[in-house]
Amino acid sequence: MHNTADFYHVLRIDQTSNSLREEIKEHCHTDIEMCLECGKCSGGCSNAHIFDITPRKIIQLIKIGEEAKLLKMDALWSCVACQLCVDRCPSSINIPKIMDYMREKAYKQCVPATRPNVELFHELMLGSIKQYGRVAEALMTVQFNIKSKQYTKDAEMGIKMFFKGKLNPLPSRIKNVQQVRRMFRNIPAQREG
């Protein structure tokens, strides 16, 4: 016979940690203690149907300090930042901001992204901004296809876009790109290692 204790891991409040909750309060200006567990966030979420952990559960996991689980979750890389959850929340809990905060933290700690292509695309875009001050779409698309090994992805569409005059083959660089690069250098904590 199974021991019921193996099925139900009841968490005692003194076994949980407050530090993540405090951190979120400080950096995201949102107090998850105010969560009513009503589930309106998950109900409205654009992508809850593909999330591994839905918004309401994310708040619960923060409450009990399950940081490692949160840093690894796929929801960080599939949230579309549509702001439906925060606007529907009766307690104004800023879930998109928490998502950004946790993703940034995971990225800085080099926790592998569940969708590496999404992370790669962000990195290439930031690289383009650092280099030119703007996004060099054509160049970035080529870099993305090569680095993500999807060599023919959207090639047909790219050609269509080019003939519609929508894809600039040459990137335009802003005059004071040095100033933008200096900003990148002036940002305090960057990715570790």
Next chain:
Amino acid sequence: MNVAYFPGCSLHGLAKEYGISVEVVCKHLGINLNEIEDWNCCGATAAHSLNHELTISLSARNLAIARDMKMNKVLAPCAGCFSRLKGASYELRNNSVLAAEVGEIIQAEPPVEPEVSNLLQFIMEDQGLNAVAEKTIKPLQGLKLAAYYGCLLTRPKDVVQFDDPEQPISMDLILQAMGADTVVWAHKAECCGGGYAASDTDIVLDLSGQVLESAQQAGADAIVVACPMCGVNLDSRQEAIAAKKGKKYDLPIIYLTQLMGIAFGYSPAQLGLKRLLTSPFPLLQSKGLA
């Protein structure tokens, strides 16, 4: 009227026809667009996804230039850029610690002054529906349109403070002022998949697919947008979505300013209508508008 103008990367690239038509329409309304000198990319999805200070700083540099140009209003027709600029402005105003940090990063006084508006807000608050109606010489009669707002023109509500976050009506009113009909539909403020267009296309096929489906069910002839991400996703992925669902949509995705241009008497060529992938011409011709 003088405003600072932030076109952003899309209006110079994938959504050139949006940029072209914004300029035509603003000129017609007597608005002087002063492009922010040497503006940089707002950082889009990438910066806010990976680096909070960077995303605020990239917008802060642009806002500081607008301030130095003595502009008290910035018009950002791209909903993505609008969201970044407006969000940065909100945080700089409400978080003095962050504002000081950003001041260090951009090595300038943090800019709190300029107000940031998206296109809908700018038309509603600074021009008014009467101005739109008065300038209309070619009413958009007979067009049944789905006004599509997407996420960022009205959300998050505390930051944007304009229209209803989930049941917005401003674009419907602008279209009606030009004589068009708008449909009642469920997805006017749902997400198209935004910045995942290239990096995780399946998300866009899924979410944009729901938007197309909903507009078709409501009986719309076309979807009207005021955001390049919505425009590009719904237009360029329409074929793939139709193939996946084994259906046909043939829904032109038209920028609001392109329709305003038509109503104000401009020709399709002046408004870049040929650049749209799903041709709007059969529809416009059937109503005597092109």
